[in-house]
Structure formats: structure tokens, C-alpha cells
Amino acid sequence: MDSLQSEPSRAPGNSLIFWILLALIVAGAGLIRLYALGTYPQRFNQDEMVQGYDAWSLWQTGRDHHGALLPLNFQAFNDYIPPLGNYITAPFVGLFGLDETTTRLPTAVLGIATIVLVGLLGRQWFGPAASRSRKPC
Numbered sequence: 711m712d713s714l715q716s717e718p719s720r721a722p723g724n725s726l727i728f729w730i731l732l733a734l735i736v737a738g739a740g741l742i743r744l745y746a747l748g749t750y751p752q753r754f755n756q757d758e759m760v761q762g763y764d765a766w767s768l769w770q771t772g773r774d775h776h777g778a779l780l781p782l783n784f785q786a787f788n789d790y791i792p793p794l795g796n797y798i799t800a801p802f803v804g805l806f807g808l809d810e811t812t813t814r815l816p817t818a819v820l821g822i823a824t825i826v827l828v829g830l831l832g833r834q835w836f837g838p839a840a841s842r843s844r845k846p847c
Contacts, residue, residue: 732829739825743818748811760786762803762813764796769804 748754764774764784774781774796783790798816806812 728833732826735829736822736825740822743821747814747818748809754810754813757786758810758813760784761791761796761799762808762810765799765813766803766808768796768800 760775767773767775768780773779774784776785778785782793784793784796795817798820799813802812802815806815
């Protein structure tokens with residue numbers, strides 16, 4: 711008797727509804743993040759400029775703008791920044807050209823991928839019955 715109550719019932723439409731909702735949310739997030747990426751936010755600040763130029767320089771020569779070969783930390787404006795952003799941005803600016811859009815594109819794509827990951831983790835952790843209302847105990 712207890713095993714029947716503890717098993718969540720799986721309706722055949724739950725999986726389809728989940729995938730449709732996830733696709734709609736990801737499409738909305740993609741529109742928000744990718745629309746006029748080179749224009750919004752309005753200011754292309756110096757940190758983004760240095761990241762884009764270092765990524766382009768990495769793609770072209772394997773060195774940052776100070777001449778360091780495949781650095782572990784990139785020197786910017788009298789500080790050092792972690793390298794992951796530059797190494798992820800390098801293929802984008804190398805293949806599509808150096809501009810505001812391609813410098814911001816990897817961050818936008820990773821933001822969209824994070825939404826997919828959170829949706830799949832939430833479904834795995836909480837199951838399809840998490841969104842159903844339950845009777846109080």
C-alpha cells in the first residue's frame with residue numbers, strides 16, 4: 711500500500727509538455743540574449759574590448775596583447791583576469807571576425823545553455839511530479 715502512494719504517477723503527456731515548455735523558454739531566452747547583441751547593452755566597455763582583442767590575438771598568434779604565449783592569466787588594466795573567457799571567445803572572433811557581436815556571443819550562448827542545463831537538472835532532481843500540487847500531509 712505504501713509503495714503505491716510513494717510512486718509518482720507518470721502521465722503520458724508530462725514529458726511532451728516539459729519539452730515544449732523548455733523549448734519555448736529557451737527560444738525566449740535566445741531572443742532576449744541575441745537580439746541586437748552588438749548594440750545592447752549600449753556601451754561596449756574596455757573590459758570587453760580587451761577580452762575581444764586578446765581572444766583575436768590568441769586565435770591569430772597564440773599570444774595575448776602583451777606577447778605572452780598561451781597565458782594562464784591575462785593582464786588587462788593593471789590587473790589579471792582568468793583565462794577561460796578569452797579562450798572560449800577566441801574561436802568566435804577568429805572565425806567570425808573581431809567586433810562587438812562576436813565578442814559578446816559566447817557569453818550569450820553560455821547563458822542560453824545554462825537555462826537548458828537548469829531545466830534538465832530540475833527535472834532530474836525533482837521529477838515530473840514536482841510541478842503538480844500535492845495535498846498537505
